[in-house]
Each structure stands twice: as structure tokens, then as C-alpha cells.
Amino acid sequence: MTSAADEKAQRFQIGEVAERTGVTQRTLRFYEEKGLLNPPERMEGGFRLYSEEDIQRIEYIRQLQQLLGFTLADIKEMVEAEELRQQIIATFRPDRELPARLERTQRIIDALTRQLEVVDHKVEHLQKMQEDLRSKLTRMETRKKELQGALAREAKDKK
Amino acid sequence: MTSAADEKAQRFQIGEVAERTGVTQRTLRFYEEKGLLNPPERMEGGFRLYSEEDIQRIEYIRQLQQLLGFTLADIKEMVEAEELRQQIIATFRPDRELPARLERTQRIIDALTRQLEVVDHKVEHLQKMQEDLRSKLTRMETRKKELQGALAREAKDKK
DNA sequence: ACCATCCCTCACGCACACGGTAGAGTTTGA
DNA sequence: TCAAACTCTACCGTGTGCGTGAGGGATGGT
Numbered sequence: 224m225t226s227a228a229d230e231k232a233q234r235f236q237i238g239e240v241a242e243r244t245g246v247t248q249r250t251l252r253f254y255e256e257k258g259l260l261n262p263p264e265r266m267e268g269g270f271r272l273y274s275e276e277d278i279q280r281i282e283y284i285r286q287l288q289q290l291l292g293f294t295l296a297d298i299k300e301m302v303e304a305e306e307l308r309q310q311i312i313a314t315f316r317p318d319r320e321l322p323a324r325l326e327r328t329q330r331i332i333d334a335l336t337r338q339l340e341v342v343d344h345k346v347e348h349l350q351k352m353q354e355d356l357r358s359k360l361t362r363m364e365t366r367k368k369e370l371q372g373a374l375a376r377e378a379k380d381k382k
Numbered sequence: 383m384t385s386a387a388d389e390k391a392q393r394f395q396i397g398e399v400a401e402r403t404g405v406t407q408r409t410l411r412f413y414e415e416k417g418l419l420n421p422p423e424r425m426e427g428g429f430r431l432y433s434e435e436d437i438q439r440i441e442y443i444r445q446l447q448q449l450l451g452f453t454l455a456d457i458k459e460m461v462e463a464e465e466l467r468q469q470i471i472a473t474f475r476p477d478r479e480l481p482a483r484l485e486r487t488q489r490i491i492d493a494l495t496r497q498l499e500v501v502d503h504k505v506e507h508l509q510k511m512q513e514d515l516r517s518k519l520t521r522m523e524t525r526k527k528e529l530q531g532a533l534a535r536e537a538k539d540k541k
Numbered sequence: 542a543c544c545a546t547c548c549c550t551c552a553c554g555c556a557c558a559c560g561g562t563a564g565a566g567t568t569t570g571a
Numbered sequence: 572t573c574a575a576a577c578t579c580t581a582c583c584g585t586g587t588g589c590g591t592g593a594g595g596g597a598t599g600g601t
Contacts, residue, residue: 236548238547247589248548250590253588267597268596269596270547270549270597270598290451290503290507291451291504291507293451294587295587308518308522311525321532324529325529328526332523335518335522336519339515339516342511342512342515344449345449346512348445348449348450349449349505349508350505352450353498356498356501363467363487366487370484370487371484374480374484396579397576397578407578408559409559409560411579412558427567427578428567428580429567429568429577429578430578453557453558
């Protein structure tokens with residue numbers, strides 16, 4: 224008997240994950256070793272089996288790394304906070320211990336706030352750079368047109 | 383006789399530059415070695431003397447590196463393009479060779495366009511992340527208030 | 542049972558971006 | 572002219588983020 228939950232639980236071997244995410248097998252094992260990915264399930268013989276969530280996490284890590292230039296240490300902090308956040312959300316009301324839940328919630332808020340500050344800071348600087356590049360670009364294009372105009376006149380004079 | 387230009391030409395030794403920019407002396411020499419900074423002037427005995435422009439360039443390099451996560455190789459390309467751009471702008475009309483000037487201008491435009499594409503891409507992804515973080519944060523804050531409310535009610539019940 | 546294809550765990554290697562220190566010379570102020 | 576502070580080159584060391592095998596099992600189809 225297969226429940227609806229079972230049907231959804233598709234797993235992938237490391238090779239397929241590597242292909243789908245564009246991350247090498249070595250790197251996947253490396254991330255696991257460094258605690259960025261939590262150890263995936265294994266088959267009897269020891270082959271790793273990744274879930275869809277694992278794959279999403281891998282893609283998230285890559286974005287943080289390549290697009291935003293965070294170090295793996297930074298990223299580890301971020302994914303840990305994310306995990307804690309999901310755990311808290313998944314916890315439906317085993318009430319009692321309200322103070323503890325409140326405190327964990329506060330910890331997540333703090334982590335998110337710190338992350339947001341970093342991102343805000345980066346966005347701000349990037350936008351400045353964007354403006355700067357755009358204005359330089361338009362100035363160079365103006366110059367180009369001037370040069371082309373001068374060139375056209377020169378050709379005409381020769382005629 | 384000191385001209386206005388001379389008065390402005392203040393120079394700084396490597397230690398002061400390091401302090402002002404937050405970059406170590408070792409790193410300054412390293413950047414020079416890698417061609418990111420062009421060799422500064424020297425005193426008779428060989429001490430490096432940096433100009434204000436050098437300092438600005440150092441700060442620019444650090445921004446590209448830390449905020450945007452570019453590699454030094456990328457940055458080298460970018461500062462070279464920037465330098466070429468400034469040279470072209472500083473060249474007032476020794477006309478003749480218009481085609482050559484046009485071509486260099488086009489090269490700068492291409493470089494700026496490539497840089498802008500990269501920056502645009504990063505801004506886009508960062509903004510998505512910003513949105514994501516903001517919504518997570520507000521959800522957690524809502525949750526916090528719920529918990530605080532529950533806690534207050536509990537305290538009241540005890541009374 | 543066999544074999545092609547996958548995967549496993551070490552373990553060394555490498556490029557990048559510097560850090561640290563040695564040993565010697567330079568500069569500046571008293 | 573002499574000391575304290577600064578700087579020079581040269582060279583080896585370090586942490587990060589993987590790459591690249593070696594040697595050996597695991598899996599799935601026939």
C-alpha cells in the first residue's frame with residue numbers, strides 16, 4: 224500500500240543531482256562534509272539518495288555563493304537559520320513551553336534581520352554601481368556618435 | 383614656484399594608505415604585483431607614494447571584491463577598461479586617426495555593457511532575495527505577537 | 542552469475558587571495 | 572649623527588573551495 228506521501232517521496236542518486244543542479248558530485252559531498260547539506264538518506268549499499276528539498280537547498284546555496292559572493296561559512300549560518308525556521312513553522316501547537324518557543328522565534332527574527340541588512344547593503348551599493356555604469360555608457364555612446372559624425376563628414380570632404 | 387596642480391598632488395606612504403583604506407600593506411603590494419594597481423611613484427629610497435586617485439582605485443577594487451564577489455581577475459579586466467576609458471576621455475581631439483578612436487570607444491562600450499549585464503543580473507536576484515527575506519520576517523513577527531499574546535493570557539489565567 | 546555503470550571513501554593536489562616574518566635599507570626628528 | 576619608526580624585497584605558510592585519481596564495493600539489466 225502506497226500512501227500519497229510515499230508517492231511524492233522521489234529520491235535521486237548523486238549523479239542525477241549533479242547533472243540537474245550543475246554541481247559536481249565532489250562538491251555535493253564536500254557541502255555535506257561541511258554541514259551545508261544535512262546527510263541525505265542512503266540505499267542499503269551506501270549510495271546517497273537526495274530528496275527534492277535537498278535539491279532546492281543545493282540551488283539556494285549556489286545562488287548565495289555565486290550571485291552574492293557569500294563564503295560557505297556565511298551560507299552555513301544562513302541555511303541553519305532557515306532550517307530552524309522551517310522546524311518552528313512545522314511545529315503545530317504542542318503548546319506548553321511557550322517561552323521557549325518565543326525565544327526560538329526571536330532567534331530566527333534576529334537571524335533574518337541580520338541577513339536582510341547584508342542584502343540591503345549589497346543592493347544599495349549595486350544600484351549605485353548600476354547608475355554609474357549606465358551614465359558612463361550613455362556618455363560613451365554620445366561620444367561614439369560624435370566620432371561617427373566626424374568620420375562621415377571627413378569622407379564627404381574627400382569626395 | 384608651486385602651481386595649483388602641484389599643491390593638489392598630495393602623496394601618501396603605504397602605511398597611511400593601509401590605515402585609510404583598511405587594506406593591509408601586504409595586500410597593496412599584492413594588488414600592484416597582480417596589475418590591479420599601476421605602480422605608484424617612489425621616493426628616492428624606494429618607498430611607495432600613492433596619490434588620491436590610487437586610493438580611490440583601491441576602494442573601488444575592495445567594493446567590487448567584497449560587495450559584489452568578483453574575483454581579482456574579473457576586477458583586473460574592469461579596472462583596465464576603466465583606465466582605458468579615462469585615457470580616451472582625457473584625449474582632447476588630436477583628431478586624425480578617427481577610426482582608431484572610434485574602435486577604442488566601441489571597446490569601452492562593450493566592456494561597460496558586459497559589466498552592466500552582470501550587475502543587472504545580480505541586482506535582480508538580490509531584490510528577489512530581499513523580498514523573500516522581508517516576507518519571512520513579517521511572518522515571523524506575526525508569529526511572535528501571537529506567542530506573546532498567548533503568554534499574556536496564560537499569565538492572566540494564573541492570577 | 543555477469544558485467545557495465547554507477548557510487549563509495551580516503552587522500553593528495555591546486556588556484557586564489559592573501560598573512561607573516563626575516564633581513565636589510567630609508568626617513569625623519571631631536 | 573643617531574635612534575625610532577617606517578618601508579623594501581623575497582619567500583614560505585595558510586584557509587577556502589573544490590579537482591583528481593586510486594582502489595574498491597553496489598546496482599540493475601540480461
